[in-house]
Amino acid sequence: MLRFLVHRLLSAVPVLFIVSLVSFALIWLVPGDVASSIADPGATIEELARIRARLNLDKPLHLQMLHWYGNLLQGDLGQSFLLNRGVGQAIAERLPVTLSLTGIALVIALTIGVLSGVIAAVRHGTWLDQSFMVLALLGLSIPDFWLGLVGIYTFAVALGWLPSGGFVPMDQSFAGWARSMTLPALTLALTQMGLLARITRSSMLEVLRLDYVRTARAKGLPDLQVVGKHALTNALIPVITVIGVIVGVMLGGVVVIEQVFSLPGVGRLIIGAVLRRDYPVIQGGLLLLASIYVFVNIAVDMLYALIDPRVRYD
Amino acid sequence: MTSAGVAARFGRWIDPATIRRLFRNRSFVIGFSLFTTVVLIALLADLVAPHDPVQNNYRYRLGEPNDAHLLGTDNFGRDVLSRVLHGSRVSLAIGLLVVIMTGVFGTAIGAASGYVRRLDNFIMRIMDGLMAFPPIVLAIAIGATLGPSLFNAVIALTIAFTPRTARIVRASILVVRESEYVEAARAMGAGHLRILFRHILANSLAPLMVQQTFIFALSILAEAVLSYIGVGPRPPTPTFGNIIADGRNYIAEAPWITIWPGLAIMMTVLGLNLLGDGLRDVLDPRLRTEGR
Numbered sequence: 001m002l003r004f005l006v007h008r009l010l011s012a013v014p015v016l017f018i019v020s021l022v023s024f025a026l027i028w029l030v031p032g033d034v035a036s037s038i039a040d041p042g043a044t045i046e047e048l049a050r051i052r053a054r055l056n057l058d059k060p061l062h063l064q065m066l067h068w069y070g071n072l073l074q075g076d077l078g079q080s081f082l083l084n085r086g087v088g089q090a091i092a093e094r095l096p097v098t099l100s101l102t103g104i105a106l107v108i109a110l111t112i113g114v115l116s117g118v119i120a121a122v123r124h125g126t127w128l129d130q131s132f133m134v135l136a137l138l139g140l141s142i143p144d145f146w147l148g149l150v151g152i153y154t155f156a157v158a159l160g161w162l163p164s165g166g167f168v169p170m171d172q173s174f175a176g177w178a179r180s181m182t183l184p185a186l187t188l189a190l191t192q193m194g195l196l197a198r199i200t201r202s203s204m205l206e207v208l209r210l211d212y213v214r215t216a217r218a219k220g221l222p223d224l225q226v227v228g229k230h231a232l233t234n235a236l237i238p239v240i241t242v243i244g245v246i247v248g249v250m251l252g253g254v255v256v257i258e259q260v261f262s263l264p265g266v267g268r269l270i271i272g273a274v275l276r277r278d279y280p281v282i283q284g285g286l287l288l289l290a291s292i293y294v295f296v297n298i299a300v301d302m303l304y305a306l307i308d309p310r311v312r313y314d
Numbered sequence: 315m316t317s318a319g320v321a322a323r324f325g326r327w328i329d330p331a332t333i334r335r336l337f338r339n340r341s342f343v344i345g346f347s348l349f350t351t352v353v354l355i356a357l358l359a360d361l362v363a364p365h366d367p368v369q370n371n372y373r374y375r376l377g378e379p380n381d382a383h384l385l386g387t388d389n390f391g392r393d394v395l396s397r398v399l400h401g402s403r404v405s406l407a408i409g410l411l412v413v414i415m416t417g418v419f420g421t422a423i424g425a426a427s428g429y430v431r432r433l434d435n436f437i438m439r440i441m442d443g444l445m446a447f448p449p450i451v452l453a454i455a456i457g458a459t460l461g462p463s464l465f466n467a468v469i470a471l472t473i474a475f476t477p478r479t480a481r482i483v484r485a486s487i488l489v490v491r492e493s494e495y496v497e498a499a500r501a502m503g504a505g506h507l508r509i510l511f512r513h514i515l516a517n518s519l520a521p522l523m524v525q526q527t528f529i530f531a532l533s534i535l536a537e538a539v540l541s542y543i544g545v546g547p548r549p550p551t552p553t554f555g556n557i558i559a560d561g562r563n564y565i566a567e568a569p570w571i572t573i574w575p576g577l578a579i580m581m582t583v584l585g586l587n588l589l590g591d592g593l594r595d596v597l598d599p600r601l602r603t604e605g606r
Binding site for chain 2 (some may be wrong): 014015016017018019021022026027029030031137138140141142143145146147149150152153157248249251252253255256259260270271274275277279282285286289290291293294
C-alpha cells in the first residue's frame with residue numbers, strides 16, 4: 001500500500017510540473033505589451049517599468065522561469081497588484097469558503113445521487129426509474145449559474161426564505177452561515193447529482209444480476225439487506241472512481257457559483273482578478289485549483305486501492 | 315483487408331441499417347428532434363425573430379411579456395424573444411467551431427500519442443496536466459487574457475477541451491492498433507500514413523463522434539459561463555450567456571430576461587446529451603460507461 005502511495009505521488013510530479021508551466025505561460029498569451037494591459041491608460045513609462053519589474057518581465061525568459069519555480073518551491077505565489085498582499089495569503093483567506101462549499105455540495109450530491117440511483121435500479125423499468133433518469137439527464141443539461149439565479153428568484157425574491165447572496169461566517173452565527181450556504185451548495189450539488197445517479201444505477205443493475213446476490217436472496221435475507229449491504233458495497237466502486245471527476249467539475253462550478261451568490265471564496269477572487277488583469281492572482285488561483293484536483297484524485301485512488309486490492313498490483 | 319472491407323467498416327454508421335437503428339433509439343430520436351429544432355431556429359433567426367435583437371427601445375424598458383413582446387423586453391427595451399432566437403445562432407456557432415477544432419487537434423494529438431509509441435508518455439503527461447485544471451476556469455483565464463471576443467472564446471474552449479478528445483482518440487487507437495487487420499495491412503506493405511488514416515482512424519470514428527457530441531454540449535454550457543462572466547463575445551451581440559448576464563441585475567423586476575435564455579440552453583444541451591447517449595448506444599455499445 002505504501003509503495004502504491006509513493007508510486008502515485010511520484011506520478012503526480014510531472015502533472016504538477018505541467019500545471020505550473022501552464023499557469024506560468026498564461027502571461028505569454030497577453031496580446032501586445034503585458035504592462036500596458038495592466039496599467040491605467042495614462043500610465044507613465046516609469047509606472048510601466050515598475051509593473052514589468054514586479055512581474056519580472058524585464059528579465060530574460062529563463063530567469064523569469066527560474067524566479068517562478070524558485071518562489072513556487074518556497075511556497076511564494078507572488079504579490080497581487082490590486083489586493084496589496086501576497087497571492088498565497090489572499091488565497092488562504094478565501095480557501096475555507098470554497099472548500100466548505102464544495103465539500104457540502106459533494107456530500108449532498110453523493111447522498112441524493114446514490115440513493116436515487118439505487119432506487120432507480122431496484123425499481124428498474126418502472127415509471128419511477130424513468131422519471132429519475134429523465135431528471136438526472138436534465139440535471140446534466142442545466143447551466144449551474146443559471147440554476148443559481150433561478151434559485152435566487154424563487155427562494156429569495158419570491159418566497160423570501162433564504163438570502164439572495166452574501167456570506168455569514170460560521171463563528172458569527174451558525175444559522176446565518178447555514179442559510180447563506182444552502183442555495184449555493186444545492187445549486188452546485190444538483191447538476192452533479194444526475195451523473196452520480198446514472199452511474200450508481202448502471203453499476204447497481206450489473207451487480208444485482210450477479211450470482212451472489214441471487215444466493216443472498218435465496219437464503220432468505222430481507223431485501224433491504226441484500227440491496228443495501230451485499231449489492232451496494234460492490235456497486236459503489238465505480239461511484240468512488242468518479243468522485244475525482246466530480247470534484248473537478250465542482251471546482252469549476254464553484255468559481256461561478258461564488259460569483260452568482262457573492263461568496264468571498266477563491267472563485268470570486270479569480271473572477272475579480274480575471275476582470276482586472278491581476279495576473280499573479282489568476283496564476284496562483286489556477287495553480288491551486290489544479291493542485292487540489294491532482295491530490296483529490298490521489299486520495300480517490302488510495303481509497304479505491306483500499307477497497308479493491310487488485311488495483312494495487314497494476 | 316480489402317478496400318471493400320474498409321468501406322464496409324467505415325460505412326457502419328452511414329448505411330441504411332444503422333440509420334434505421336438510430337431512429338429506433340428513443341434517446342436519439344428525442345435528442346435529434348430537440349437539436350434539429352434549435353439548429354433550424356438558429357438558421358432561420360432572421361425570419362422568425364419578430365424584432366431586431368440589438369434595437370434599443372427605452373420606452374419599453376423591462377416590459378412584461380405581452381402580445382408585441384412574447385417573452386418581454388430587457389433593460390434596454392430589446393425584445394427578449396428575438397435576442398434568444400439570435401443568441402442561439404452565436405452560441406451554436408461557438409459550439410460548432412469548438413467541436414471542429416477540438417476534433418482536428420484532438421485527433422492529431424491522440425493519433426500521434428497512440429500510434430507513435432515514443433511520443434505517447436510525453437504527450438499524455440501534458441494532456442494530464444491540462445486536464446487537471448477545471449476546464450471552465452482554464453477557459454475563463456485564457457479567454458480573459460486574450461481579451462473578450464467570439465474567436466478568443468473559441469480558442470479558450472478549444473484549449474480546455476482538446477485533451478478530452480485526444481484521450482478518447484488515443485484510447486481507441488491503442489485498441490485498433492493491435493488488431494489483426496492492421497497487422498495484415500502492415501504485412502502487405504501499407505505505409506504508416508495509409509494504416510493510420512484508412513485503417514486506424516476510420517475505425518476510431520465512432521467513439522470520436524460520441525465524444526464530440528458531448529463536447530458540443532459542454533461548449534454550449536461553457537460559452538454561457540464565459541459570456542456571463544464577461545469574457546465571451548462582447549455585448550450587445552446576443553449569446554445565451556450575454557442575455558442572462560443582462561438579466562441578472564433585474565432578476566426581481568424582470569425575471570423573464572434571465573429565465574428564457576437558460577431554458578434555451580437547457581433545451582439545446584439536453585438535445586445534444588440525448589443525441590450523444592443514442593449515438594453511443596447504437597454505434598459503440600462498449601462505451602457504455604458514464605464518465606465524460
